[in-house]
Amino acid sequence: MTTRKRLVVLTGAGISAESGIRTFRDMGGLWEEYDVMEVASIDGWKKNPQLVLEFYNQRRRQLLTVEPNAAHKVLAEVQNLFNVFVITQNVDNLHERAGSKNILHLHGELTKARSTGNPSRIIDIGYNDIKWGDTVDGYQLRPHIVWFGEEVPMMNEAVKLVQTAEIFAVIGTSLNVYPAAGLLDHAPKGCPIYLVDPNDINIWRRDVTVIKEKASVGVPKLIEMIKNE
Ligand code: OAD
Numbered sequence: 001m002t003t004r005k006r007l008v009v010l011t012g013a014g015i016s017a018e019s020g021i022r023t024f025r026d027m028g029g030l031w032e033e034y035d036v037m038e039v040a041s042i043d044g045w046k047k048n049p050q051l052v053l054e055f056y057n058q059r060r061r062q063l064l065t066v067e068p069n070a071a072h073k074v075l076a077e078v079q080n081l082f083n084v085f086v087i088t089q090n091v092d093n094l095h096e097r098a099g100s101k102n103i104l105h106l107h108g109e110l111t112k113a114r115s116t117g118n119p120s121r122i123i124d125i126g127y128n129d130i131k132w133g134d135t136v137d138g139y140q141l142r143p144h145i146v147w148f149g150e151e152v153p154m155m156n157e158a159v160k161l162v163q164t165a166e167i168f169a170v171i172g173t174s175l176n177v178y179p180a181a182g183l184l185d186h187a188p189k190g191c192p193i194y195l196v197d198p199n200d201i202n203i204w205r206r207d208v209t210v211i212k213e214k215a216s217v218g219v220p221k222l223i224e225m226i227k228n229e
Contacts, residue, residue, distance in 0.1 A: 014172020
Protein backbone atom coordinates (compact mmCIF):
# COMPACT_ATOMS: atom_id res chain seq x y z
CA MET A 1 0.00 0.00 0.00
CA THR A 2 1.35 3.43 -0.91
CA THR A 3 0.98 6.42 1.38
CA ARG A 4 -1.27 9.15 0.18
CA LYS A 5 0.48 12.27 -1.08
CA ARG A 6 0.05 15.55 0.74
CA LEU A 7 -2.08 17.80 -1.45
CA VAL A 8 -2.10 21.34 -0.06
CA VAL A 9 -4.65 23.69 -1.58
CA LEU A 10 -4.87 27.47 -1.22
CA THR A 11 -8.35 28.71 -2.06
CA GLY A 12 -9.82 32.18 -2.53
CA ALA A 13 -13.14 33.78 -3.30
CA GLY A 14 -13.21 32.26 -6.80
CA ILE A 15 -13.89 28.75 -5.50
CA SER A 16 -17.13 29.97 -3.94
CA ALA A 17 -18.17 32.14 -6.91
CA GLU A 18 -20.24 29.40 -8.54
CA SER A 19 -22.08 28.93 -5.24
CA GLY A 20 -23.31 32.49 -5.65
CA ILE A 21 -20.92 34.29 -3.32
CA ARG A 22 -19.45 37.39 -4.91
CA THR A 23 -15.67 37.66 -5.24
CA PHE A 24 -13.92 40.88 -4.20
CA ARG A 25 -11.95 42.18 -7.17
CA ASP A 26 -13.71 40.84 -10.28
CA MET A 27 -16.14 42.99 -12.23
CA GLY A 28 -19.17 43.27 -9.97
CA GLY A 29 -17.05 42.21 -7.00
CA LEU A 30 -17.77 43.35 -3.46
CA TRP A 31 -15.04 45.99 -3.43
CA GLU A 32 -16.82 47.79 -6.27
CA GLU A 33 -19.89 48.31 -4.11
CA TYR A 34 -18.18 48.80 -0.75
CA ASP A 35 -15.12 50.70 0.35
CA VAL A 36 -12.86 47.95 1.65
CA MET A 37 -11.32 50.28 4.22
CA GLU A 38 -14.75 51.21 5.58
CA VAL A 39 -16.03 47.67 6.07
CA ALA A 40 -13.00 45.39 6.29
CA SER A 41 -10.27 47.23 8.14
CA ILE A 42 -9.51 47.81 11.77
CA ASP A 43 -9.74 51.57 11.18
CA GLY A 44 -13.17 51.11 9.59
CA TRP A 45 -14.30 49.20 12.68
CA LYS A 46 -13.08 51.97 15.00
CA LYS A 47 -14.83 54.60 12.88
CA ASN A 48 -18.18 52.92 12.33
CA PRO A 49 -18.61 49.51 13.98
CA GLN A 50 -22.33 49.37 13.19
CA LEU A 51 -21.63 49.60 9.46
CA VAL A 52 -19.03 46.84 9.73
CA LEU A 53 -21.37 44.61 11.74
CA GLU A 54 -24.11 45.10 9.14
CA PHE A 55 -21.74 44.25 6.28
CA TYR A 56 -20.80 40.93 7.90
CA ASN A 57 -24.36 40.25 9.05
CA GLN A 58 -25.40 40.44 5.40
CA ARG A 59 -22.60 38.10 4.34
CA ARG A 60 -23.58 35.63 7.08
CA ARG A 61 -27.28 35.72 6.15
CA GLN A 62 -26.37 35.06 2.55
CA LEU A 63 -24.15 32.14 3.51
CA LEU A 64 -27.22 30.38 4.85
CA THR A 65 -28.80 30.50 1.40
CA VAL A 66 -25.92 29.03 -0.64
CA GLU A 67 -24.46 25.55 -1.07
CA PRO A 68 -21.02 24.09 -1.76
CA ASN A 69 -20.40 23.62 -5.48
CA ALA A 70 -18.67 20.89 -7.47
CA ALA A 71 -15.21 22.27 -6.71
CA HIS A 72 -15.67 22.15 -2.92
CA LYS A 73 -17.18 18.67 -3.26
CA VAL A 74 -14.38 17.26 -5.40
CA LEU A 75 -11.77 18.50 -2.91
CA ALA A 76 -13.66 16.65 -0.18
CA GLU A 77 -14.08 13.49 -2.27
CA VAL A 78 -10.38 13.16 -3.04
CA GLN A 79 -9.52 12.85 0.63
CA ASN A 80 -9.47 9.10 0.00
CA LEU A 81 -6.78 9.58 -2.67
CA PHE A 82 -4.67 12.31 -1.08
CA ASN A 83 -3.86 13.72 2.31
CA VAL A 84 -5.69 16.98 1.62
CA PHE A 85 -5.05 20.23 3.52
CA VAL A 86 -7.16 23.23 2.59
CA ILE A 87 -5.84 26.69 3.40
CA THR A 88 -8.62 29.10 2.59
CA GLN A 89 -8.78 32.87 2.51
CA ASN A 90 -12.56 32.54 2.48
CA VAL A 91 -14.65 33.28 5.52
CA ASP A 92 -17.52 31.09 4.32
CA ASN A 93 -17.97 27.51 5.53
CA LEU A 94 -18.46 25.81 2.17
CA HIS A 95 -15.35 23.62 2.44
CA GLU A 96 -16.63 22.31 5.79
CA ARG A 97 -20.12 21.75 4.45
CA ALA A 98 -18.73 19.82 1.47
CA GLY A 99 -16.91 17.48 3.86
CA SER A 100 -13.28 18.62 3.86
CA LYS A 101 -11.63 17.75 7.18
CA ASN A 102 -8.36 19.68 7.38
CA ILE A 103 -9.22 23.33 6.87
CA LEU A 104 -7.23 26.34 7.93
CA HIS A 105 -9.05 29.68 7.72
CA LEU A 106 -6.46 32.37 7.14
CA HIS A 107 -8.88 35.29 7.25
CA GLY A 108 -11.33 34.07 9.87
CA GLU A 109 -14.84 32.64 9.80
CA LEU A 110 -18.25 34.25 9.36
CA THR A 111 -19.97 31.84 11.74
CA LYS A 112 -17.76 32.87 14.66
CA ALA A 113 -17.53 36.01 16.76
CA ARG A 114 -14.94 37.09 19.24
CA SER A 115 -14.53 39.38 22.19
CA THR A 116 -13.05 42.81 21.48
CA GLY A 117 -11.40 42.57 24.89
CA ASN A 118 -9.87 39.10 24.56
CA PRO A 119 -8.95 37.80 21.09
CA SER A 120 -8.80 34.18 22.25
CA ARG A 121 -12.44 34.28 23.41
CA ILE A 122 -14.09 33.00 20.23
CA ILE A 123 -17.68 31.81 20.11
CA ASP A 124 -19.81 30.02 17.56
CA ILE A 125 -22.70 32.18 16.44
CA GLY A 126 -23.93 30.13 13.50
CA TYR A 127 -25.88 32.31 11.11
CA ASN A 128 -27.03 34.82 13.72
CA ASP A 129 -26.39 38.55 13.45
CA ILE A 130 -23.96 40.31 15.73
CA LYS A 131 -25.55 43.49 17.04
CA TRP A 132 -23.99 46.53 18.61
CA GLY A 133 -24.40 45.88 22.33
CA ASP A 134 -23.95 42.08 22.06
CA THR A 135 -21.24 41.19 24.53
CA VAL A 136 -19.25 38.30 25.97
CA ASP A 137 -17.67 38.73 29.41
CA GLY A 138 -18.69 42.38 29.22
CA TYR A 139 -16.91 43.10 25.94
CA GLN A 140 -18.53 43.95 22.61
CA LEU A 141 -18.52 41.06 20.13
CA ARG A 142 -16.90 41.55 16.74
CA PRO A 143 -16.77 39.34 13.65
CA HIS A 144 -14.02 36.70 13.82
CA ILE A 145 -12.44 38.09 10.66
CA VAL A 146 -8.89 39.21 9.93
CA TRP A 147 -9.20 42.79 8.74
CA PHE A 148 -6.79 44.91 6.78
CA GLY A 149 -4.38 46.41 9.28
CA GLU A 150 -4.40 43.29 11.48
CA GLU A 151 -2.01 40.41 11.94
CA VAL A 152 -2.79 37.09 10.28
CA PRO A 153 -2.45 34.75 13.28
CA MET A 154 -2.73 31.51 11.28
CA MET A 155 -0.01 32.47 8.83
CA ASN A 156 2.83 30.51 10.46
CA GLU A 157 0.75 27.37 10.51
CA ALA A 158 -0.16 27.90 6.86
CA VAL A 159 3.50 28.33 5.89
CA LYS A 160 4.38 25.08 7.67
CA LEU A 161 1.65 23.25 5.77
CA VAL A 162 2.80 24.57 2.40
CA GLN A 163 6.38 23.61 3.23
CA THR A 164 5.28 20.00 3.58
CA ALA A 165 3.27 19.92 0.34
CA GLU A 166 3.96 17.22 -2.21
CA ILE A 167 1.48 18.85 -4.58
CA PHE A 168 0.34 22.46 -4.19
CA ALA A 169 -2.74 23.91 -5.87
CA VAL A 170 -3.99 27.49 -5.88
CA ILE A 171 -7.66 27.89 -6.72
CA GLY A 172 -9.68 31.07 -7.34
CA THR A 173 -7.54 33.76 -5.82
CA SER A 174 -6.21 36.89 -7.48
CA LEU A 175 -3.09 36.64 -5.27
CA ASN A 176 -3.41 40.33 -4.50
CA VAL A 177 -3.50 40.09 -0.74
CA TYR A 178 -0.44 39.45 1.40
CA PRO A 179 0.77 37.61 3.33
CA ALA A 180 -1.52 34.90 1.86
CA ALA A 181 -0.22 35.38 -1.69
CA GLY A 182 3.34 34.82 -0.43
CA LEU A 183 2.47 31.22 0.45
CA LEU A 184 3.31 30.33 -3.12
CA ASP A 185 6.96 30.96 -2.35
CA HIS A 186 6.97 28.37 0.42
CA ALA A 187 6.23 25.37 -1.77
CA PRO A 188 9.21 23.01 -1.53
CA LYS A 189 11.65 22.82 -4.43
CA GLY A 190 10.36 20.42 -7.06
CA CYS A 191 6.82 20.37 -5.67
CA PRO A 192 4.41 20.60 -8.60
CA ILE A 193 2.28 23.76 -8.42
CA TYR A 194 -1.08 24.17 -10.17
CA LEU A 195 -3.29 27.22 -10.50
CA VAL A 196 -7.00 27.09 -11.34
CA ASP A 197 -8.60 30.37 -12.40
CA PRO A 198 -10.70 31.38 -15.44
CA ASN A 199 -8.86 34.70 -15.68
CA ASP A 200 -5.21 35.60 -16.18
CA ILE A 201 -3.35 35.83 -12.91
CA ASN A 202 -0.20 37.82 -12.51
CA ILE A 203 2.06 35.02 -11.44
CA TRP A 204 5.73 35.49 -10.69
CA ARG A 205 6.79 31.82 -10.78
CA ARG A 206 7.35 30.01 -14.03
CA ASP A 207 7.01 26.51 -12.69
CA VAL A 208 3.23 26.77 -12.34
CA THR A 209 0.81 24.73 -14.42
CA VAL A 210 -2.15 26.98 -15.14
CA ILE A 211 -5.60 25.45 -15.63
CA LYS A 212 -7.59 28.34 -17.07
CA GLU A 213 -11.07 27.22 -16.05
CA LYS A 214 -13.77 27.97 -13.54
CA ALA A 215 -13.31 25.98 -10.35
CA SER A 216 -16.15 23.53 -11.07
CA VAL A 217 -14.39 22.44 -14.27
CA GLY A 218 -10.79 23.17 -13.31
CA VAL A 219 -10.70 21.26 -10.03
CA PRO A 220 -11.82 17.92 -11.57
CA LYS A 221 -9.25 18.54 -14.34
CA LEU A 222 -6.57 19.15 -11.73
CA ILE A 223 -7.40 15.87 -10.01
CA GLU A 224 -7.21 13.99 -13.32
CA MET A 225 -3.76 15.50 -13.87
CA ILE A 226 -2.36 14.67 -10.43
CA LYS A 227 -4.05 11.33 -9.78
CA ASN A 228 -1.08 9.37 -11.03
CA GLU A 229 1.69 11.65 -9.87
P1 OAD B 1 -10.39 38.15 -5.34
O1 OAD B 1 -11.76 38.69 -5.57
O2 OAD B 1 -9.27 39.12 -5.26
O3 OAD B 1 -10.03 37.13 -6.51
C1 OAD B 1 -10.95 36.16 -6.93
C2 OAD B 1 -10.31 35.31 -8.00
O4 OAD B 1 -11.25 34.31 -8.33
C3 OAD B 1 -9.95 36.06 -9.28
O5 OAD B 1 -8.64 35.72 -9.68
C4 OAD B 1 -10.98 35.55 -10.28
O6 OAD B 1 -10.46 35.48 -11.61
C5 OAD B 1 -11.26 34.16 -9.74
N1 OAD B 1 -12.56 33.58 -10.12
C6 OAD B 1 -13.72 34.18 -10.45
N2 OAD B 1 -14.68 33.27 -10.71
C7 OAD B 1 -14.11 32.06 -10.54
C8 OAD B 1 -14.56 30.71 -10.65
N3 OAD B 1 -15.83 30.41 -10.99
N4 OAD B 1 -13.69 29.70 -10.40
C9 OAD B 1 -12.40 29.97 -10.05
N5 OAD B 1 -11.92 31.22 -9.93
C10 OAD B 1 -12.75 32.25 -10.18
O7 OAD B 1 -10.48 37.21 -4.05
P2 OAD B 1 -9.32 36.64 -3.13
O8 OAD B 1 -8.07 36.46 -3.90
O9 OAD B 1 -9.88 35.50 -2.38
O10 OAD B 1 -9.87 39.46 2.59
O11 OAD B 1 -9.13 37.84 -2.12
C11 OAD B 1 -8.23 37.74 -1.06
C12 OAD B 1 -8.73 38.52 0.13
O12 OAD B 1 -9.05 39.85 -0.27
C13 OAD B 1 -10.02 38.00 0.71
O13 OAD B 1 -9.82 36.95 1.62
C14 OAD B 1 -10.60 39.20 1.38
C15 OAD B 1 -10.32 40.23 0.31
O14 OAD B 1 -10.24 41.54 0.70
C16 OAD B 1 -10.45 40.17 3.58
O15 OAD B 1 -11.55 40.67 3.49
C17 OAD B 1 -9.59 40.30 4.80
